[in-house]
Amino acid sequence: MTTPPVVAFAGVSKTYGNGTLALDGVSFEIASGVIHAICGENGAGKSSLMKILFGLEQPSAGAVMIDGEAVVIASPRIAAAKGIGMVHQHFSLVPSLTVTENIVLGQEPRRGALIDRAAARQRVIALAERYNLHVDPDVAVRTLSVAAQQKVEILKALSRDVRVLILDEPTAVLTPPETDELFERLRDLRAAGLTILFISHKLREVRALASHVTVLRAGRLAGDAPLSAIGDDAIARLVMGQAARPEPKRGDRQAGAATVTLEGVSLAARDAADRLSGIDLAIHAGEILGVAGVDGSGQRGLVSLLTGRLQPSSGAIGYHGEPVAGLGTAALRRRGLAHLPADRFHDGGSKRMSLIENAMAGAHRLAAFSAGPFLKRQAMEARTAAMIDEYNVRAPGPRAPLSALSGGNAQKLIAAREFATEPRFLIADQPTRGIDVAAAAFLHERLSELAGRGCAILLITADLDELLALSDRIVVLHAGRIVARMENGPGLTPERLGPAMLGLEAAA
């Protein structure tokens, strides 16, 4: 090889404060001027490795080499000086600042003591022109769509003269057509001489974009090969280990009467991403109704309405045929509502409280767990221990704080709590986001079981594979409207959902 690899990892390990071994002796090289994919399940160590490269974290052992020289990347500032830029999965933008302010932040052009605003704006326009990434330089970032924010995030990285651009799961928030456009831009960047590190767990995308793939599994290097030399099956095996991802069985379910109905429901919200208009929908007993849509298409508003946290501006919501106008969360829960929230630690539980206090919240007012104003603490602990057992929650014990649990185990505990009420209507919002395969498979099974027992389930998920695997019917939300309704079946593919998710086509 004539030139040294632009980036090389040599025996990189990372142990976190709580003892988790995230990376274990990872070594591989990234050649200059290519699109290099890094594949792996959630928790395989992809993000930790990239945080080390970007200077957000330090390796516990091993070294990072740039252009063949070992370097210590102590902060993002140093990473930037080395020509490394990163597009974060959760964008690193300041919402109230304008596009221009976000891009020049930290390296502002000056005129005297002040920011040279004209020069800053010109810089952004030139950059956008050069890379064909068009955004309005003067609007506040919080008003932009997710895809536009991603463009800003990319421009911000490019404005720092990068040679290596890291993209961490960039397509998670995009529709298929938006993904296609992103890929076009990334190919342009490679043509302009950049090295691109593309992190993904979607094989299809890796195949479409990259020329080389590195697979991580459980913190170790599982494989490293040019894509021309390795087949999809082989990559999948490397990603999954021996066991392939189990296909959840939909089983035979018979949909019953409508449990929850929405008739002409609209929601006027301050945030455009929450607005809904003219939603007609019925969720029947014993079915899983999937909701597809780009993030911010109204899913959050829908959940707020169905959980009684917001009231519709017009239209009617019914439970079992009875209107529930004006009822709050507590009243709806008494009518059989359960909810797996999208952000499990934000809404689903309290990290500093014990597993008992997390698992019994809500049920604590039942006669089994309280007498008069007093709690029956022993009964609560016994019930929690039973839940931990039944749901395979790996935990030090019922008195441990929720923060001691991994994401998957916490989600299982929260599911145990929500499912324990034997709900008649369940909202499962991103039920398996960011958790390990085994926990996800377990939850998929439980959801199917619950539907089999006659619960009406609304499944909202950005994971199209999960959506297609579990749902009986699918509706597509776009800009607060239902733009497509389809029966799920073998013929339904992510590609067919794509145009509807972008609002390009009103599919039948």
Place this chain on the structure above:
Amino acid sequence: MIRSALVSLVVTAILLVLVVGIVLVPIAMRLPDPLAVLDMFVFGPFRNPRHAGNIVEMATPAMLCGLAVAIMFRAGMFNLGVEGAFFLGGLATVATVLVVPLPAFAMAPVGLLVGAVVGSSICAVPGYLKARYEASELVSSLMLNFAALFVGLFIVNYFLRDPAAGAMVSYKIPVDARLPRLVAGTRIHLGTVVAVAACLVGAVYLFMTRGGYESRIVGLNPSFAAHLGLPIRWITLRAQLIGGLIAAGAGGIEMLGLYQRFSWQSLPGNGWTGVVAAILARDNPILIIPAALFLSYLQVGGDLIARNFDVPSEAVGLIQALVLLVVTSSAIMRNPRLMRLVQGRGGAARPAEPKAVERSPA
């Protein structure tokens, strides 16, 4: 879990000794006999039953104010109205027993009840404004403390003032209204028993009842509470009401227990001591009892050296401030290396995690 709680207790104790030393030693060094000063501060409070009694007397309002703070903070509000509630509660109690014609046996209970209700407004109003309008309870409670002070002084000056007394003080509190003294040779009064009992009841409330459980859920994670459908506004407001009643009742108890006339000319500072006690006890009502005793021990020591040497008792304020600082310092209290050091070789393999101060400002 018990082991880690013990470790954090040991670390806290070591820190407290260090803090007292840091403030006191330089001050003592200025004087001809520094050892005598330190001796007086550290052991003086125990040499004489009257001084030991002072510790208990002073701990009484600190316990109650600390309990009030703990209950409000646990429900997630940074309500600093205890100071004003304590002041106004004391005044309203005195005003009631002075102005309202009551039979002797009813004077103290009715006076305290009225005092608690009136004084609690200083905590309840910021709580209501936050729950109803999302107005910062921090700012409004700080403002209302001073408003309570000046309105209170107005009431004393125009309605309760005894012209025969030289200063701006009220008429004498009727002897029948005063709380009975419990220990001969000291001024320890019935209020101390009330305070200790209140802390125990407070612990039962927070950890063993549905209401306490719910208020802790709201305090630790309001989004979780909303997910569960708990009536968040009512739960927080209820905690501010309870806290206000306790703090204001403490003011009344202080007046009827120790004072002859209402004579406060400025905010007495017991509320702030309560904040320090609550933080020192990590908002645990049981631990508030020793925390309050410790803080008043410092105060008695400070008063003793002030009386006997040329040192103002304000040094104790510096100690209080440092206590507040180091006890909330997670760099100290949650330092894994320090924890292991204290825990010794026999400690668990995993670094113990001491109970955190369960709060972040809104």
Place this chain on the structure above:
Amino acid sequence: MTDLDLMGLVGFVPAILRVTTPVLLAALGVLISDRAGVLNIGVEGMMLSGAFAGVVASAATGSAAAGLVAAILVGGLLGALLAAAVHVLKSDLILSGIALNIAAAAGTTLLLFLMTGDKGMSGSLASQVLPKVTIPGIAELPVLGTLLSGHHVLTYAAFLAVPGVGLFLTRTPFGLRLRAVGESPESAAIAGINVVRVQTVALVVSGAFAGTGGAFLSMGYVSWFSQDMSAGRGFIALAAEVMGHGSASGTMFASLLLGAAEAIAVALQGRGLPSELMQSVPYIVPVIALVVYARRRQRRLART
């Protein structure tokens, strides 16, 4: 309204500016800290310490300017200490601020006693007073003269600082970084900004403003320090900043409103209204103003 009333009103302006000055200075300090995400609750103690430092330094040097410099330095130093509490000790921001207030109240009394043997007043120290400024040419004009000339030097400084702070926050590189740190520290760190440094600088500047406000208390119109002489003005400044919701001009208008309330209260007190009741007015107005503001915001949110 008759001409006489108008003149009375104009004559009232200097009184309003006088009581507004310390609150505005401190409120600008709070604003800078708040925008950096480190709300300075210690502002009360910083004012008190500034007032004390000003008296001591000016008495020691015989120079009012030296007193002002000392007040600014002490305020800034306390800001640095608060930053150290938050970033080095990793203590809670609000509780550290409260600790600073307790320490300042105790510390100033302690030092005053050690220096003078008196715990209440600094009467025995020959401290100096900062001057008033008469603007030639304008001072002689009938109405404008009263409005624009003859105020205290720190009054001019406070009002000139308003556009200064506004420009600093919105138009300078450091101001932009400070706002980014306050709103989203993770994003700022990723953009290569040293969050700890920005917040430390913000608290130091905040303390310097509070110290200046304190200097006005002890060296503006009087020439002495007394125990607890800030008397909650730092907290009023906190309220003014919250009412001004994040902008320098908003903070100024809120400070003026609270200053006017206090000036009116003082004037009415002179006409025989109970002084205690009037003293409570500046603390009640912020609460009402906060509610009015919060209600308006709620209605605005409900409409959209």
